[in-house]
Amino acid sequence: MNIGNKRWVIPDVYIPAASTGESRELISHDAICILNCNTQDAHIEITLYFSDREPAGPYRFIVEALRTRHLRFNEFTDPAPVPHNTDYASVIESDAPIIVQHTRLDSRQSALALMTTMAYPA
Amino acid sequence: MNIGNKRWVIPDVYIPAASTGESRELISHDAICILNCNTQDAHIEITLYFSDREPAGPYRFIVEALRTRHLRFNEFTDPAPVPHNTDYASVIESDAPIIVQHTRLDSRQSALALMTTMAYPA
Amino acid sequence: MNIGNKRWVIPDVYIPAASTGESRELISHDAICILNCNTQDAHIEITLYFSDREPAGPYRFIVEALRTRHLRFNEFTDPAPVPHNTDYASVIESDAPIIVQHTRLDSRQSALALMTTMAYPA
């Protein structure tokens, strides 16, 4: 299925600075969940926008054909780690159509909170 | 009303591996809520996409004319149960227009968390 | 501003059967938040769809010109109250363009949960 869009936007990216959970599942995180329904691999470039400095990136990933990848901003390392407790935004570009959903898990307090939305296809 | 779309995508599907609630209402779950406003039944096929293996499915359901069904991935059995604590994605296809919303209830910690979004009409 | 859409769909409506909060603000509820940016009043009709019986309604409301109304399903009374702990769905129709957002507050456990999405413009 050749479905989806080649560019997606998430204006509200934020990595909470603390967690009450200790396992990877319960660490506070902001994730972008990407589905590639095509029969060719998708080469992804992610750019981060900040409130007070130049954009950073691109962060590069591959999502193979007929696969999904759930990426977490707090695990990005190249070209640079992503700061915690900072407001930023994100643009995801791909050479093949993909579908992108944005999900945050925040476990700073004694019970986790979740939020999700489809990213904006631009 | 002949409204909706015949294909919908949810990139972020995930079934939390634990729950603090005991009743069915409070068990951690990922649900797809489907509305069929048409006067004919909708025959639904759901395909699951994973990060590291071939897609699974189709899972087949009927949503009758003028009815809604709220399906939970953790209750799927045919052709195979859906693994917990695993990242996957989902494509919902129907022979009649439907509308699909994705909702997760996560009760792993001491108070439940909720998230929801409209699925992506593809 | 003559903006918005005359029909909106919410497939996942559900009123939790219990609450830990006692004030109206903290009672578990499912709300539809409607904005009418037009200079004429909007006459709204809401129909509810169930999993196992005929649709109910219409529930009628007016959203005045240049006003917002945040309606809660658990406060609907005419033509009939809405059952709790039941899966249903909702279609909102208006004679003037409106914008509709769906928000649930669930306070069954010891800390509230929230979820929201824009309704689907059909």
Added chain:
Amino acid sequence: MNIGNKRWVIPDVYIPAASTGESRELISHDAICILNCNTQDAHIEITLYFSDREPAGPYRFIVEALRTRHLRFNEFTDPAPVPHNTDYASVIESDAPIIVQHTRLDSRQSALALMTTMAYPA
């Protein structure tokens, strides 16, 4: 990138009247997160709509080229502060294309809740 839309709508704006957190990060708030991917600054005007009185505003902000801003309604001051525990709605207008996401953090009870959605491009 000249992407986005010049008008966005958020029907469900609400500032919870209390918080359990004490830091700015954990104060209950409703935020609009704006991304400006363009190479020109975006001049933003926000109008608030209420259930029982005339609209208020405009609240004016600038989002510089290639920057994001995460604004909180409870920090608005000019032309007037925004009341807490009141139902309202919001229209965001810009002279350059932007992308807008709406996020609420509610820490009234002992663990915070989150919700988010893309605003409606009108």
